[in-house]
Amino acid sequence: MTDYEELIAISEALSAEHISELLKQARLFEADEETVHAKKDTDRVSTPRTPNKISRPDCPHCASKSVVLDGKQCGKQRYWCKSCNRSFVPTTNTLMSKSHYDRNTWETVINDTFQGISIDDTADALDIPHRTVFRMRHKVLLALLYIEENSPTELKNIAELDETYVLESEKGKKFGDCATREPRKRGSKASKRGLSNEQICICTGVERNKGESYAVTVNRAKPSNSELKKGFRRAYRRRYSDIH
Numbered sequence: 251m252t253d254y255e256e257l258i259a260i261s262e263a264l265s266a267e268h269i270s271e272l273l274k275q276a277r278l279f280e281a282d283e284e285t286v287h288a289k290k291d292t293d294r295v296s297t298p299r300t301p302n303k304i305s306r307p308d309c310p311h312c313a314s315k316s317v318v319l320d321g322k323q324c325g326k327q328r329y330w331c332k333s334c335n336r337s338f339v340p341t342t343n344t345l346m347s348k349s350h351y352d353r354n355t356w357e358t359v360i361n362d363t364f365q366g367i368s369i370d371d372t373a374d375a376l377d378i379p380h381r382t383v384f385r386m387r388h389k390v391l392l393a394l395l396y397i398e399e400n401s402p403t404e405l406k407n408i409a410e411l412d413e414t415y416v417l418e419s420e421k422g423k424k425f426g427d428c429a430t431r432e433p434r435k436r437g438s439k440a441s442k443r444g445l446s447n448e449q450i451c452i453c454t455g456v457e458r459n460k461g462e463s464y465a466v467t468v469n470r471a472k473p474s475n476s477e478l479k480k481g482f483r484r485a486y487r488r489r490y491s492d493i494h
Contacts, residue, residue: 307340414451
């Protein structure tokens, strides 16, 4: 006997009151089912599915935006450029390139470099080797040099130009047979009086209003007029003959 035939046989034994109650419960069950389906349809329409968009950086090699995910390596997300077919990580072509230290460590090194804190103090505070801090600091200095060469400082309006001299320092280098002078101890003075080839000339410039500054090394001892013009021509927007 099928379930339908069994249900008909059971219903024939029920009274009219029981059959009426059974139909009432069936209608309520049917209404609940329709309400559930209607709610699902409403939710599907009101809250459309949004794709999971992941922000991807532009390619540092060709500046293309056609970039896709390319797995992870050493915990860093890698990307692949469809335009130049090269892969990269977010730190490619930055100060943190090929570095094992995080952003906070680099910020500390940069801040200590600008404040003139010694390498030993920075290394002790970060608990990293002295040589590592030395290399990180020189990467910062090379980055500043790159910025100045590609986007040099330009002094406008009223600017004060001058030159200053500092004693040559060969700290960290070994003096060979071809050295121009004998090595001296820290704090010692030049062996010659006045301006000599032991003095390094630095051309400096300061803009009065905005406060932009400029400095570049020119040569040893007193520079010539042409050398001064060459040192200041990138900093000051004037004809060379106007610079005195």
